[in-house]
Amino acid sequence: MARESLIPATEKRETKMPAIANILTLEQEKNPWEAQAARFDLAARKLNLDNGIWKVLRMPTRELIVHIPVAMDDGSIEVFTGYRVQHSIARGPGKGGIRYAPDVSLDEVRALASWMTWKCAVVNIPFGGAKGGIICDPKHMSQGELERMTRRYTAAIIDFIGPEKDVPAPDMNTNEQTMAWIMDTYSMHMGQTVTAVVTGKPVNIGGSRGRREATGRGISVVCDQALKHLGMDIAGTRVIIQGFGNVGSNAAHLLYKKGYTITGIAEYDGGLYNADGIDIPALIEHRAKAGTINGFAKAEAADKAELLTRECEILIPAATENVITSQNAADLRCKILCEGANGPTTIVADDILEDKRVFVIPDILANAGGVTASYFEWVQDRMGYFWTEAEVNQRLDAIMTESFTDVVSYATSHKVNNRIAAYMLAIDRVAYTTKQRGMYA
């Protein structure tokens, strides 16, 4: 089973960061905006990108900061800071999720917005890139507080969003309910129901069948493709997943159903391991009842950080940024790293993984199933005609398979790693449109 390397030794790679590891502090290494910019610069240099277009695409188009007053349940008033950043609107309306978390920052939202631009271009859907976030601690807020905060945030950014301008969706700690509140608030202001202003809504109010599972489904498709590419079998392929939220749990469930062996799950409050494979449907049921993965009887408790370095064929970080860094990348014992989260790997870790010959499926490809199904939702809302789940899944599988082939072929023909190939492919597409539109005249 053990293989020395998945990348043939003869394959020469030319995509290492120029000795960057020696000059960054850990804090700098973990700045997502710098991480995005370093990959962008490297890919742009390889493309010989025109200097002017380079400057246009390096910076976000628009950054909005809002301060949102909210009446709390105890009668006090709290003011939350929120962001919406539109990185590029060259290829279509801005598109991207909204996250609620205590550590949201402008640099993070900027990075996430630009990753959306590159992601939508990698899968070739007609959107630009945007992202939003609110600094808050949703675990300690009631449903009422979350609803009031969401509605005021929507009102504060209302001039900047819309079906033809910028279309939000769920991200960390936001969900179908959050999208329903945004859609309703926007519709109240417009005086009519506007379903296409957000995606990831409940199905009965214009959501798409299959959107909830779509990011996990896309991950399962690129994992299948990676195994095929590398001559490996699903049988005996061990998978460890960090994060058991929307992305992680759906990826786990779909991979489980396909016959992969999910040996480890890491969550923020603990981890689980079972060398014979975790019964994922039973774990989903347990988590729904207990509110945590801890205490699940059919697996042993494991250290959540150590789980990332256990031997497996596929490691899927599906929680948050900066979990694979200079501090642990050398210890990873996976053959394939499939990035379900956005920005889970730092630029220093990129180089370490390159040296270890880990086959990386980069975030802007691996987790693009979500936004692809969001595109389908937006199309269905605008048509007022809704597809079956089978139709959504079949179209999603086709786009993810084609995009995987595009990126891996590009990497081979340009002698770069998969991440830089994905960036180059995306930047080329966005640069072409930016130039064609003359978005600087």
Ligand SMILES: NC(=O)C1=CN([C@@H]2O[C@H](COP(=O)(O)OP(=O)(O)OC[C@H]3O[C@@H](n4cnc5c(N)ncnc54)[C@H](O)[C@@H]3O)[C@@H](O)[C@H]2O)C=CC1
């Ligand atoms: N929801 C979507 O459709 C998409 C999400 N993503 C990305 O996937 C990642 C996860 O997003 P969702 O699943 O939507 O969020 P979520 O909020 O549904 O789930 C995140 C899960 O990760 C866990 N978690 C947080 N920090 C952790 C840590 N340090 N260690 C272990 N577990 C941790 C949380 O407890 C939670 O269960 C984010 O990076 C997000 O940007 C990317 C593409 C689409």
Ligand SMILES: O=C(O)CCC(=O)C(=O)O
């Ligand atoms: O579904 C969408 O529009 C965006 C999802 C998202 O935020 C992401 O892909 O990171």
